[in-house]
Amino acid sequence: MPAIRPERSIILLLLAMLVVMMAVTGTFWLYRSQQTSANWVAHTLRVESRLSAMMVQVQAAESSQRGYLLTGRPEFLDSYNGFDRQWRRDLATLSQDVRDNPVQAQAVDGLDDLIARRSAYLERAIARKRAGLPIDPSIFTRGQILMAGIRARIATMKAREEALLRERTANNDRLSILVSGGLAVSAALAILLGLMALRTAQRRMGEAVAHGRELEQANERLITEAQEREAAEAQLRQMQKMESIGQLTGGIAHDFNNMLAIVIGSLDMARRRLGDDGDPRVIKGIDNATEGAQRAAQLTARLLAFSRQQPLDPQPTDVNKLVGGMSELLRRTIGEDVRVESVLAGGLWRASIDANQLENAIINLCVNARDAMPGGGKLTIETGNAHLDDAYAATHDEVTPGQYVMVSVTDSGTGMPPDVVARAFDPFFTTKGVGKGTGLGLSQVFGFVKQSRGHVKIYSEPGQGTIIKIYLPRHYGPDATGSYVAPLSDSLPRAQGEEIILLVEDEERVRHMSVDSLRELGYTVVQASDGEQALAMLTIQPRIDMLFTDIVMPGINGRILADRAREARPGLKVLYTTGYTRNAIVHNGMLDPGVSFLAKPFTLDQLAVKVRQVLDGEV
Helix, strand or coil: CCCCCHHHHHHHHHHHHHHHHHHHHHHHHHHHHHHHHHHHHHHHHHHHHHHHHHHHHHHHHHHHHHHHHHHCCHHHHHHHHHHHHHHHHHHHHHHHHCCCCHHHHHHHHHHHHHHHHHHHHHHHHHHHHHCCCCCCHHHHHHHHHHHHHHHHHHHHHHHHHHHHHHHHHHHHHHHHHHHHHHHHHHHHHHHCCHHHHHHHHHHHHHHHHHHHHHHHHHHHHHHHHHHHHHHHHHHHHHHHHHHHHHHHHHHHHHHHHHHHHHHHHHHHHHHHHHCCCCCHHHHHHHHHHHHHHHHHHHHHHHHHHHCCCCCECCEEECHHHHHHHCHHHHHHHHCCCEEEEEECCCCCCCEEECHHHHHHHHHHHHHHHHHCCCCCEEEEEEEEEEEECHHHHHCCCCCCCEEEEEEEEEECCCCCCHHHHHHCCCCCCCCCCCCCCCCCHHHHHHHHHHHCCCEEEEEEECCCEEEEEEEEEECCCCCCCCCCCCCCCCCCCCCCCCCEEEEECCCHHHHHHHHHHHHHCCCEEEEECCHHHHHHHHHHCCCCCEEEEECCCCCCCHHHHHHHHHHHCCCCEEEEEECCCCCCCEECCEECCCCCEEECCCCHHHHHHHHHHHHCCCC
16 A cells, blocks of 8 residues: 655645534534524523413403402402503513514514403403492403403414424424534544544543533423423412412302301291291291201302311311211211221321311211212221321322321222313312202312311222222320310200300391390390490400400401400400401411301301300310
8 A cells, every 4th residue: 555645644634634623613503503492492482481471460360350349359459450560561571572573573562452451441340340330241241352362362372482392492403413413423534633633532522422411401301391381380270270269259258158147047046936836837947948048158168168268276186086976977978878887097196187177078078979879889988097208299289298197988889080080179070960969079178188288189990989088187296185076965055144245246137146146045245346346345344254256347356356355354265256267366277276266157056055165164
């Protein structure tokens, strides 16, 4: 083989170096193009995020306005006012983001016009409500049309961005392939340059491979973030649904329960005064009216339970004792076609739970199980100690790892397909026929367990039956007191001697009904219509045995009134009542320690027992 002349070898070396430099330059150019492509992908994701946020804000303003129109309470306008102040700035930011895309920029201008018109309709309805004028139905009709237009416009814009995302992601992948190819060519040519060139090329190849891995990891992160965003949006929708129902329920619960308190209390008094010798038709009418009113009260209570806004009083509870004491009640409720079996674990921990609400939850589960076995079957209630670890908590929302007391209800019924299981806890969702269920039983159980910081899980297969497990937080500490105690007697406790009760209630008809009920029980009643009048009564009246006060009142609320009353009279016994309380005596869904509470509406029996317990220091 003839030797290569030095001049020729130098030329070949220079040519090889030039080729390598060209390859490296081309690879670098491809890499920078890929970086630019990745930036455009991130830009598209940011635009999609802003569009989603704008849709959420518009819907929140819509819900805020509707809540205000329904209740007339100014605090419902917080979301609307925030939206009214911010949306133009957000839309301006979005317009800057899409200025490179004339079609999207034009769509933003159209969206600006739609939102401005919708905001004008919202403001018009709010202004009429503030002025006490009737709301023109056309405002809602046109508003709904505009809202549909906003949704359609945003959906169209998101569809364009998704198309751009797919295109830019594909382009990014192509550039990645070209970068890898350029690196391979550069490495092959670098071998011809000798040992030094080889080492240099290997170093550059290692760096380039590392960049390639980073790009792949970036792509994986983008995919993961997209999946996490979808899950977050689904969770946000669920939270918005919960919040909307909670706001609506809270807005009407106080007034509705006040009305029901008048109805139930008055019917109870009428029935007792009529006795068993009255006209049977009148007695039947009163009983039917009472049943209807109590069902309405139960419906409100279930809505509060689902929205996690019912006041709970968790106490150390022996769940085995509670379940064992329910056997007779369950037999009457479930019927003879279903065989009920209890499997109670030995050494069961105490649960920190509201025992009465837990009993209601178990009854709800058993009634659902009975309905799933129309031809009869077997129902098993089982208890046990359980531990939910970190791995389980990571795959289930709102689950804290730790020790729990488990109660499961198993039936041998028809079972549920996966799509029904996924919606089983949704409010008003039911597979039963018309008139056979409200769809609030399981949602009430779900809300109660979640508010109690527990967990609930459904296992079901069509034709194989269903298992519903509820996990109750374990109680840590002394358990000698606070365990569940079933009522011991049906007798009606009455006043002992000359006991004086100061009754404070701003609703006149509720106050008169409560006064009549207390006097029926033999108590001496001093009444006041608000907190200021009650404080004046405390200075005038030399002796008050108990303060019985509503919580939600204008001016001084019931909690502040009780605190001031106890400053003047230390040791004064206090019993609170309300149809709905947000945070005066309830925090994080739980009653404050040492608080005695009677929820509206209440019967004469419930009032008699609770007043006697407070006066005797049993609660």
